[in-house]
Structures are given as structure tokens and as C-alpha cells.
Amino acid sequence: MKQSVASIGNTGRFLFTIFCASRPRRDFLTDLIAQLYSVVVRSLPIIAVGGAFVGMVMTLQGYRTLSTYGATNSVGTLLGLSLYRELGPVLTALLFIGRAGSSMAAELGLMKATDQIAALSLMAIDPVAKTVVPRFWAAIIGMPLLCGFFCSFAIVAGYIEAVYLLGLDGGYFWSALQSSVDFIDDFVVAFIKCAVFGLIGALMATYTGFNAEPTIEGTSVATTQAVVNGSLLVLVFNFILSATLFK
Amino acid sequence: MLSADSGHGDMPATTNDCVFAGVRIERGGSVILDDINFALPKGSVTAVIGPSGAGKSTLLHALTGELQPTRGSIEILQHAMPRNNRGLMAIRRCIGVLLQGNGLLSDLTVAENIALPLRVHTKLKDVVIRRVVELKLNAVGLRSAMGLYPRELSGGMARRVALARALALDPPLMLYDEPLTGLDPIAVGVIVSLIGRLNKTLGITSIVITHHIHESLSIADNVLVIANHGIAFHGSPDQLKASTDPLLQQFLRGEPDGPIPFDAKRQAVLTGA
Numbered sequence: 135m136k137q138s139v140a141s142i143g144n145t146g147r148f149l150f151t152i153f154c155a156s157r158p159r160r161d162f163l164t165d166l167i168a169q170l171y172s173v174v175v176r177s178l179p180i181i182a183v184g185g186a187f188v189g190m191v192m193t194l195q196g197y198r199t200l201s202t203y204g205a206t207n208s209v210g211t212l213l214g215l216s217l218y219r220e221l222g223p224v225l226t227a228l229l230f231i232g233r234a235g236s237s238m239a240a241e242l243g244l245m246k247a248t249d250q251i252a253a254l255s256l257m258a259i260d261p262v263a264k265t266v267v268p269r270f271w272a273a274i275i276g277m278p279l280l281c282g283f284f285c286s287f288a289i290v291a292g293y294i295e296a297v298y299l300l301g302l303d304g305g306y307f308w309s310a311l312q313s314s315v316d317f318i319d320d321f322v323v324a325f326i327k328c329a330v331f332g333l334i335g336a337l338m339a340t341y342t343g344f345n346a347e348p349t350i351e352g353t354s355v356a357t358t359q360a361v362v363n364g365s366l367l368v369l370v371f372n373f374i375l376s377a378t379l380f381k
Numbered sequence: 382m383l384s385a386d387s388g389h390g391d392m393p394a395t396t397n398d399c400v401f402a403g404v405r406i407e408r409g410g411s412v413i414l415d416d417i418n419f420a421l422p423k424g425s426v427t428a429v430i431g432p433s434g435a436g437k438s439t440l441l442h443a444l445t446g447e448l449q450p451t452r453g454s455i456e457i458l459q460h461a462m463p464r465n466n467r468g469l470m471a472i473r474r475c476i477g478v479l480l481q482g483n484g485l486l487s488d489l490t491v492a493e494n495i496a497l498p499l500r501v502h503t504k505l506k507d508v509v510i511r512r513v514v515e516l517k518l519n520a521v522g523l524r525s526a527m528g529l530y531p532r533e534l535s536g537g538m539a540r541r542v543a544l545a546r547a548l549a550l551d552p553p554l555m556l557y558d559e560p561l562t563g564l565d566p567i568a569v570g571v572i573v574s575l576i577g578r579l580n581k582t583l584g585i586t587s588i589v590i591t592h593h594i595h596e597s598l599s600i601a602d603n604v605l606v607i608a609n610h611g612i613a614f615h616g617s618p619d620q621l622k623a624s625t626d627p628l629l630q631q632f633l634r635g636e637p638d639g640p641i642p643f644d645a646k647r648q649a650v651l652t653g654a
Contacts, residue, residue: 159501160500161501168488245487248482248484248487249480249481249483249484250486250487252480252484253483253484253485253486253543254484254486255447255473256445256478256484257478257497257498257501258474258502259498260470
């Protein structure tokens with residue numbers, strides 16, 4: 135219990151350190167762009183494939199259930215609302231943590247084990263500013279973008295399945311989607327959720343990686359902790375945000 | 382501000398770049414080094430040698446401010462070792478450190494690694510930084526390796542690149558942590574000659590923590606032998622070679638048994654661990 139409280143306190147202090155170290159500096163933009171490439175661009179294949187299959191399975195299950203009530207034209211509504219409100223942000227965050235969060239924790243853990251963090255500190259370069267801050271902000275900026283891609287792929291895949299395999303009318307699909315999804319209440323809130331999940335995933339990954347034991351085993355433990363803690367916190371915060379943000 | 386040996390009648394004024402006065406360093410509640418006293422003159426090369434676990438790396442951590450003394454005082458470059466982070470960062474800009482593991486950033490090229498401290502601590506234009514990087518790489522004989530990544534370098538080359546990076550800001554004090562470990566004899570010769578040459582040409586003060594006694598004595602002006610939580614010897618290489626102290630002789634000759642026993646258990650009993 136005491137250890138858990140200390141861990142929460144240390145994580146909070148680490149977040150404060152990140153914000154303090156987020157000052158403009160000469161190479162910040164270069165480092166940020168490199169991390170955006172690593173976090174967003176390299177995550178695109180898994181997000182695209184994941185989104186497409188989630189969209190297709192949602193469409194299939196929605197079609198089967200709604201056909202009982204003769205309301206198959208509402209498949210677009212079901213897909214849009216469930217994606218933007220819950221599945222898009224949460225599944226993107228879980229996929230992101232599994233791919234980019236684990237990578238961040240492993241990179242930082244290895245940097246520590248190979249004296250790179252120590253070398254920065256001995257050169258009077260703030261290691262948090264150089265190694266953690268670009269990864270942290272890249273995750274917060276990148277997560278909403280990835281969620282956008284996830285939802286787009288899911289909707290397009292759902293549309294293709296609904297129209298070309300299940301024989302639904304394409305016009306109904308789009309009009310149901312357009313009329314039910316609200317820009318502020320669904321779309322914007324989804325992106326707010328994503329930014330928060332990006333913060334959580336990046337904080338867990340950088341905190342565990344940066345504070346890992348400087349050994350191979352320490353790096354392995356940090357990577358596991360980053361994924362497990364990050365995923366659980368995303369699910370907890372998803373409930374809190376859904377309860378407070380959606381009307 | 383402290384300047385040992387200065388202002389004493391006819392004695393020549395000597396500036397000391399590193400002064401330890403009655404220093405005690407503890408780690409995890411146990412005393413690693415105690416009652417450490419020495420002063421290293423500006424421009425000298427000092428070899429710090431001693432058995433494994435004697436506290437050589439602890440001394441390095443004290444020199445960089447990573448470990449603070451629980452007793453006594455440390456002065457680096459005529460300034461008391463700061464205890465706050467800002468002060469430590471300021472003094473570390475004046476200290477070059479070559480780590481045993483090199484610490485080269487793996488996602489940056491050789492040139493970017495050397496340019497890093499210049500980009501962070503100076504406002505030099507990119508074209509000037511590039512020229513400085515070329516000069517530093519030229520000094521270590523690796524100008525052609527600018528575009529390579531650390532993973533593409535041999536152990537000796539990586540050590541030389543790390544040396545060039547440590548010298549990027551022209552520090553007046555250089556610390557070398559086991560600079561010869563893991564290198565082949567030719568690379569050892571290259572690094573030893575580089576340390577000696579850089580010391581002579583740039584006039585920097587160098588502290589070399591090493592296990593390679595004979596190679597380091599060839600370029601050292603002073604030798605510090607660390608053993609039994611303290612300084613077992615402080616003098617010139619010739620004085621060390623002439624010493625009849627059994628511990629020093631065992632260490633110099635590499636004898637497996639002696640004052641430092643072969644049996645680890647006996648050693649632990651003798652040192653009171």
C-alpha cells in the first residue's frame with residue numbers, strides 16, 4: 135500500500151518534471167518530428183488493420199441484431215456512435231500502448247543501461263528534456279491523429295461490408311451516420327479522450343523506462359509495466375471521461 | 382575559492398584544479414571512501430588505480446557531483462562543489478567525462494553526437510558547429526566517420542568518438558573512466574597517446590581511472606592508489622615503482638595473493654565488511 139502511494143506520488147512528480155522540462159530549445163522541433171514519425175507513422179499499419187476489422191465486426195454484429203427489429207438501416211448510427219464514443223479512443227489507445235508505449239519504455243530503459251542517460255547528465259544536458267519530452271508530446275499529439283485514422287478505416291470497412299456484402303443502401307448508411315454523430319458531443323470529445331489517453335500511455339511508458347533498473351531484466355520489466363499499467367489506466371480513465379464528458 | 386599552495390613565501394604559485402579535503406563518501410549507508418585528501422595541479426595527468434571495488438568509480442561520481450561527500454569538501458576548478466542542480470549543471474559544462482560505456486546516443490550519427498553539447502550550450506551557427514565537429518574528429522583521427530552511427534563503429538573507434546564529444550566544449554578538466562577497458566593493444570596505444578597528446582596540446586587537467594597500470598603510468602604525472610577505503614599512495618610514477626609497500630608491489634606485479642588475499646572471504650574479514 136505504502137509502495138503504491140509512493141509510486142503514484144513519484145509518477146505525479148515525474149509528470150511535473152516533464153512539464154517543467156517542456157521549454158522551447160534549439161532541437162526541440164527536430165526531436166518532436168522524429169518522435170512523431172516513430173509514434174504515428176510507424177503505428178499506422180496496426181491502426182489501419184485493427185480499425186478495419188473492428189469496423190467490419192461491428193457492422194456484422196449490428197446488422198444481425200438490428201435485423202431482428204427491422205432496423206438494419208441504423209447500422210451507420212450504431213457504428214458511428216460506438217466508434218467515436220468508446221471503441222475508437224480506447225482501442226486506439228490500447229494498440230498505441232502495445233506498439234509505441236512498449237517501444238518508448240524499452241528505448242529509455244536501454245538508453246539507461248548503455249550509459250546514454252548518464253552521459254547526457256554529465257554533459258549538463260537535461261536528460262528528461264532531451265529524451266522524455268519529445269516522446270511525451272509526440273504521444274499526446276499523435277494519439278488523436280491515430281484515432282482519426284482508426285475511425286476512418288473502421289467506417290470505410292464497415293461501409294464496404296454493409297453495402298457490398300450485406301446489401302444495405304449506401305445512402306442510408308451515410309445519412310444515418312451523419313445525422314446521429316454530433317461534431318462537438320461525439321467527435322471533439324473523442325479527440326479529447328484520445329489526448330488524455332496519449333498522456334497516460336506516454337507518462338507510464340516514459341516513467342517506467344526512465345526509472346528502469348539499468349539492466350536487460352530491468353528494461354524487460356519496464357516494458358511490461360508500461361503496457362500493463364498504461365492499458366489499465368486507459369480503461370479506468372475511459373469510464374471517468376465517459377461519465378463526465380458525454381451528455 | 383581555494384587555491385592550495387599559493388601565497389606561501391617563496392613557494393611557486395600552483396593552481397589546483399581538483400582538491401579533496403577530508404572527504405568521506407557513503408553509498409547506501411556504508412562508507413566507501415574516507416579521509417580522502419589530495420590536490421591535483423592544473424595541467425597534470427593523474428592516474429587513479431586500485432583493486433576492483435576499492436572505490437575508484439565512487440571517486441569519479443564524487444568528482445562529477447553525482448555523489449556528495451558526507452564529510453569534508455571538494456573543490457573543482459577553484460569552486461566548491463555545488464549541491465544544487467543548477468550549480469552542478471554549470472560546473473559539469475567545464476568537465477569532460479569519457480565513460481567506460483561511451484554513452485554515445487544510438488539514434489544520432491557521430492557528427493550529431495559531437496555537435497550535441499555545442500547545440501545545447503552554445504549559440505554557434507550550424508556551419509560553425511560543423512567545423513568544430515570536424516576539428517574534434519580530426520583530433521582523434523576519425524574525420525571520415527562523421528556520418529556513421531555508433532552501431533557501425535568498432536570499440537576503439539566508439540571510444541575515440543566519445544573522447545571527441547567529451548572535448549567538444551574544450552573543458553579544462555577531463556575525467557576518463559576506464560578508457561582502455563575492452564580495447565585491443567593497438568586501440569589501447571591510440572587512446573593512451575591521444576590522452577597524453579590532448580593534455581599537452583590543450584593544457585587540460587586529466588584524471589584517468591584505470592586498471593591498465595603500465596600504460597597509464599607512461600603518461601601520468603601523479604598516481605593515486607585507492608585501497609581499503611582510502612588513498613594507499615599518492616606520488617609520482619617513479620615513486621610508486623620504487624615503493625617497497627607490499628600492497629603496492631602486489632598490485633604493480635599483479636600477484637594473486639598478498640595483502641589483498643586471493644580468498645574473497647578472507648578479504649571481507651580483513652576489511653571488516
